[in-house]
Amino acid sequence: MEVGSQTRQETKVGSKAKKKSVAKKELMSGNEAIARGAWEAGVHFVTGYPGTPSTEILETVATYEDIEAEWSANEKVALDVGMGISLAGQRALVTMKHVGVNVAADSLMVYPYAGCIGGLVLISADDPGMHSSQNEQDNRYFAKFAKVPLLEPMDPQEAKDFVAIAFELSERYETPVMLRTTTRISHAKGIVELGERVSVETKEYQTDIPRFLVPPFARKRRPTVEERLKRLAGFSETFEYNRIDEGDPKIGVIASGVAYQYAREVLPDATYFRLGMAFPFPAEKARAFCERFETVYVIEEGEPFVEESLRLHGITNIVGKEKVPLMGELNPEILANVLHGTPIPTSHAAEIAIPPRPPLFCLGCPHRAVFYVLKRMMNQNVVALGDIGCYTLGGLPPYSSMQTSFCMGASVGNALGFSMASRENRKHKAVGIIGDGTFLHGGIPGLLDMACKQINSTLVICDNSTTAMTGQQENPATGKATNGEPTHKVDLVELVKALGIEHIGIVDPYDLKKMRQTLEEAIDHTGPSVVFSRHKCLMLKEERAKVREPIQLLSEQCNLCKACHALGCPAIEWSDTEGPIIDEVQCVGCEMCAELCKPNALVMPEMLQ
Amino acid sequence: MNQIQRQTTNVLMAGVGGQGVLLASEALALAALADGMEAKQSEVHGVAQRGGSVVSHVRFGQRVYSPLIRCGEADVLYAAERLEALRYAHYLRPRGRIVLNDHVLKPIQLPDEPEQPYPEAIPEFLRGKGYEVDLIPALEIALELGEKRCANVVLLGALSTRLDLSDQAWRSGLEKRVPERILTLNLEAFARGRGLVSASAG
Numbered sequence: 001m002e003v004g005s006q007t008r009q010e011t012k013v014g015s016k017a018k019k020k021s022v023a024k025k026e027l028m029s030g031n032e033a034i035a036r037g038a039w040e041a042g043v044h045f046v047t048g049y050p051g052t053p054s055t056e057i058l059e060t061v062a063t064y065e066d067i068e069a070e071w072s073a074n075e076k077v078a079l080d081v082g083m084g085i086s087l088a089g090q091r092a093l094v095t096m097k098h099v100g101v102n103v104a105a106d107s108l109m110v111y112p113y114a115g116c117i118g119g120l121v122l123i124s125a126d127d128p129g130m131h132s133s134q135n136e137q138d139n140r141y142f143a144k145f146a147k148v149p150l151l152e153p154m155d156p157q158e159a160k161d162f163v164a165i166a167f168e169l170s171e172r173y174e175t176p177v178m179l180r181t182t183t184r185i186s187h188a189k190g191i192v193e194l195g196e197r198v199s200v201e202t203k204e205y206q207t208d209i210p211r212f213l214v215p216p217f218a219r220k221r222r223p224t225v226e227e228r229l230k231r232l233a234g235f236s237e238t239f240e241y242n243r244i245d246e247g248d249p250k251i252g253v254i255a256s257g258v259a260y261q262y263a264r265e266v267l268p269d270a271t272y273f274r275l276g277m278a279f280p281f282p283a284e285k286a287r288a289f290c291e292r293f294e295t296v297y298v299i300e301e302g303e304p305f306v307e308e309s310l311r312l313h314g315i316t317n318i319v320g321k322e323k324v325p326l327m328g329e330l331n332p333e334i335l336a337n338v339l340h341g342t343p344i345p346t347s348h349a350a351e352i353a354i355p356p357r358p359p360l361f362c363l364g365c366p367h368r369a370v371f372y373v374l375k376r377m378m379n380q381n382v383v384a385l386g387d388i389g390c391y392t393l394g395g396l397p398p399y400s401s402m403q404t405s406f407c408m409g410a411s412v413g414n415a416l417g418f419s420m421a422s423r424e425n426r427k428h429k430a431v432g433i434i435g436d437g438t439f440l441h442g443g444i445p446g447l448l449d450m451a452c453k454q455i456n457s458t459l460v461i462c463d464n465s466t467t468a469m470t471g472q473q474e475n476p477a478t479g480k481a482t483n484g485e486p487t488h489k490v491d492l493v494e495l496v497k498a499l500g501i502e503h504i505g506i507v508d509p510y511d512l513k514k515m516r517q518t519l520e521e522a523i524d525h526t527g528p529s530v531v532f533s534r535h536k537c538l539m540l541k542e543e544r545a546k547v548r549e550p551i552q553l554l555s556e557q558c559n560l561c562k563a564c565h566a567l568g569c570p571a572i573e574w575s576d577t578e579g580p581i582i583d584e585v586q587c588v589g590c591e592m593c594a595e596l597c598k599p600n601a602l603v604m605p606e607m608l609q
Numbered sequence: 610m611n612q613i614q615r616q617t618t619n620v621l622m623a624g625v626g627g628q629g630v631l632l633a634s635e636a637l638a639l640a641a642l643a644d645g646m647e648a649k650q651s652e653v654h655g656v657a658q659r660g661g662s663v664v665s666h667v668r669f670g671q672r673v674y675s676p677l678i679r680c681g682e683a684d685v686l687y688a689a690e691r692l693e694a695l696r697y698a699h700y701l702r703p704r705g706r707i708v709l710n711d712h713v714l715k716p717i718q719l720p721d722e723p724e725q726p727y728p729e730a731i732p733e734f735l736r737g738k739g740y741e742v743d744l745i746p747a748l749e750i751a752l753e754l755g756e757k758r759c760a761n762v763v764l765l766g767a768l769s770t771r772l773d774l775s776d777q778a779w780r781s782g783l784e785k786r787v788p789e790r791i792l793t794l795n796l797e798a799f800a801r802g803r804g805l806v807s808a809s810a811g
Contacts, residue, residue: 025642027638131653132653187651188651188676189635190650258676260674262674333679348738351734352695353726354728355726355727356716356725360661397721398720562720567720573717573718574720
C-alpha cells in the first residue's frame with residue numbers, strides 16, 4: 001500500500017478546528033501548507049527556532065488549537081525536545097532554516113541510531129541565493145550525512161501532503177525524516193487542497209536501554225542504520241512521488257524541488273522523472289529511465305546532489321552542473337539561457353542610473369545609536385566583532401563599524417579570541433556585539449569562557465526585548481510563551497552576573513553620550529565586561545501603538561552643521577541650503593538628532609510651547 | 610477538452626516596503642482563483658524587505674508551473690513607485706504594460722556616500738523603450754478618500770482594467786485579503802482606480 005494513501009483513508013475523530021475544515025482549496029504559502037499538513041497529520045507538538053525562510057511554519061501552527069507550538073532557545077534544543085516527544089510516543093515537527101541544522105546536527109547525527117517511537121520530522125528550509133542568510137548550504141547532504149530519508153516538495157500542495165507521508169515513514173521505519181524546502185517553496189503561494197485531521201494514538205514508551213542509550217551500544221546499533229537505509233531505498237524505488245511523467249520520448253529530464261517547475265517552463269514537452277525523495281536514491285528506477293534517452297538533463301538547484309547519486313550508480317549519460325549553475329538561486333531565465341542560449345534581459349541601468357534602496361535600520365531603531373557611537377570609537381582601535389541579527393546592518397554604510405559577522409553566537413568567542421591575541425599590546429580593543437535573542441541562542445557558553453579567562457574583553461548585548469530580525473518572536477527573556485501567555489522571564493543581567501561577569505553597564509542607547517561613556521568604561525575595565533544597550537524594538541506591537549510626535553526644526557537656529565544627517569536617519573533629508581528636512585510622517589521622535597544638534601535647532605513639539 | 614486554453618498571465622508587482630504591494634499581489638492571486646484559474650505568487654521576506662524595494666511575482670492561468678515569472682515575459686508591471694518601475698521594467702515582454710503610481714519615494718541619501726540623484730522623466734524613458742505606461746494618480750485619489758494607505762488598491766483597480774478577470778473575482782479577492790473594517794474603503798478605492806483607466810482609455 002502506498003504510504004501517502006493511508007492517512008487519507010483514516011477518518012478523523014473529534015476535530016476541533018471547524019473553520020479550517022470548511023474550505024476545500026486555499027491559496028497558501030509552502031510554509032502555511034506545511035503547518036496545515038502538520039495539523040492534518042495529527043501532529044501533537046511543533047518546536048523550532050525562527051529563521052528565514054522557515055519562520056511562518058511554527059507561527060501558523062501556533063494559531064491552531066489542536067497542536068502545541070513553542071519556540072525553543074535554539075535549534076538543537078528544538079530537536080532535542082522533538083526527540084523527547086518522539087520517545088514519549090507522540091508526533092513532533094521541528095522547524096528551522098538551513099544553518100539551524102548545523103546547530104542541531106549533534107542530535108540529528110545520533111538519533112537515527114536509536115530511531116523514533118512517535119514520528120519525528122525535521123523541516124530544513126534552505127535559502128539558495130542567500131536572500132536572508134550568511135551562506136548557501138544544500139541541506140540535502142545533511143539528510144545523507146545523518147542517514148535519514150529526504151523528502152522534497154515541488155509546490156505548496158506537496159509541501160502539505162509530504163508532512164503526513166514523512167510521519168508515516170518516520171514511524172514505519174523508526175527514523176527521523178528530513179523534509180527540505182527552499183525559499184521558493186516556503187514563500188511561494190499556490191492552491192492547496194485541504195484534508196481533515198487524523199487522530200494519532202500515543203505509542204507506548206518502553207525501557208529499551210540497548211536501543212536508546214546509544215554510546216555503549218553504538219556498535220551494535222550501527223548496522224541497524226544501514227539496514228534501514230536499504231529498506232528505504234526499496235521504498236524510494238516505488239514511491240508514488242518518484243514518478244515519471246511521459247512526454248517527448250527524445251528528451252529526458254530528472255528534476256527535484258522548485259527546479260522541476262522551472263524546467264517545465266523551459267522544456268515543457270520533455271519526459272520527466274520527478275524526484276520527491278532523492279535520498280535514499282531510487283537508483284534502479286533512475287537507471288531504467290536514463291537508458292531510454294541518449295542524454296538526460298539533471299536539473300537541480302544548488303549542489304549536484306542527484307547528479308552525484310546517478311554517477312555513483314554508474315549512470316553517466318547525463319548533463320547536470322556542467323550547464324546548470326551551482327551557485328545562487330535558479331530561475332526560468334537562467335535555465336533558458338543555459339539550455340537554449342536565450343539571452344537574459346538586463347535592467348535599463350546601462351542607460352539610466354537606477355539608485356539602489358539598501359536595507360536600513362528602521363526609524364528610531366536603537367541599534368542605530370549603538371553603531372553611530374561605535375563608528376566614532378574606531379579611532380580608539382575598537383574592533384567590533386558582530387553576530388547575526390538586524391544589527392548586522394551596523395557593518396554597512398553609513399555606520400560601517402561592525403567588522404565581522406559569521407553565525408549565531410560567534411561574536412562572543414570571536415571577541416574573546418581577538419582579545420587574547422592582542423592582550424600584550426592592546427593594539428586592538430575587541431568588542432563583541434550580540435542581540436538578546438542571539439545571546440540566549442548561542443552566546444551563553446562563550447560568555448562563560450570569557451568570564452573564566454579573566455582578561456580585558458567586552459561584550460555588548462543589544463537588548464531590544466525580542467527576536468527582531470525574523471519578526472518579533474518571543475524568546476526566554478521576553479516573559480511570554482509563543483502563544484502570548486505570561487511565563488518565566490530570564491533576567492539577563494542576573495544571568496550575566498551568574499556567569500561571572502562583574503563589570504556590567506546598562507544604558508539606553510538613545511542617550512548617545514552615556515552610551516559612549518558606558519562603552520569606554522567597559523573597554524577600559526581590567527577584566528571581562530558586559531554592556532547592555534537596552535531599548536525595546538520599535539516594531540513590537542506595544543511600541544507601535546505609542547503615539548509619537550515628530551521632531552520640529554527651528555530653521556533660524558540651524559547652522560547647517562550636518563550633525564543630524566550623520567545619524568543616517570531615513571526621516572531626515574539633507575538640503576545644503578535649508579538644513580534637515582524632517583519627514584513628519586516617518587519621524588518617530590526618538591530625539592537622537594536633537595541630542596546631536598548643538599544649536600538646539602531640532603526640538604520636540606512640547607519644547608515649543 | 611472544451612475548455613478554452615488560456616495562456617498564463619504574468620504580473621510583476623513592485624514597490625517600496627510598506628506600500629502594500631504584497632497585499633495587492635495576494636488579492637490578485639485570489640481573484641484569479643475565484644475565476645477558476647490556477648495561481649501562484651512568490652516574494653521574498655526577511656532582511657531583503659527592510660526599507661528596501663519589494664517585488665512579488667503573480668502568475669495565473671489553466672496550469673502554472675514556475676512561481677517566478679521568467680524575466681522578459683511579464684505581461685504587466687504594477688509599480689507603486691516610479692523608481693521601482695524603472696528597476697523592474699526589463700522583466701516585461703516587449704511592448705509590455707506598466708500600471709504606474711505617479712509617486713516618488715526618494716531613497717535615503719546616506720551621509721559620506723556619493724550622491725545618487727533620483728532619475729528624471731521615468732515615464733518618458735519607459736515609453737521611449739516601447740512600454741505602454743498608464744500613469745495613475747493613485748496616491749492623490751487615496752488622499753481624496755482620506756487614507757493614503759489605500760493607494761495600493763486604487764492602483765490595483767487600474768491594473769484590473771488590463772487583465773481578464775471578472776468583477777466578482779476581484780471583489781472576492783479583496784474580501785478575502787482586506788481586513789473587514791477597511792473593506793468598504795478599499796472597495797471604493799478599487800472602484801475609483803478601475804473607473805480611471807477605462808475613462809482615459811475610452
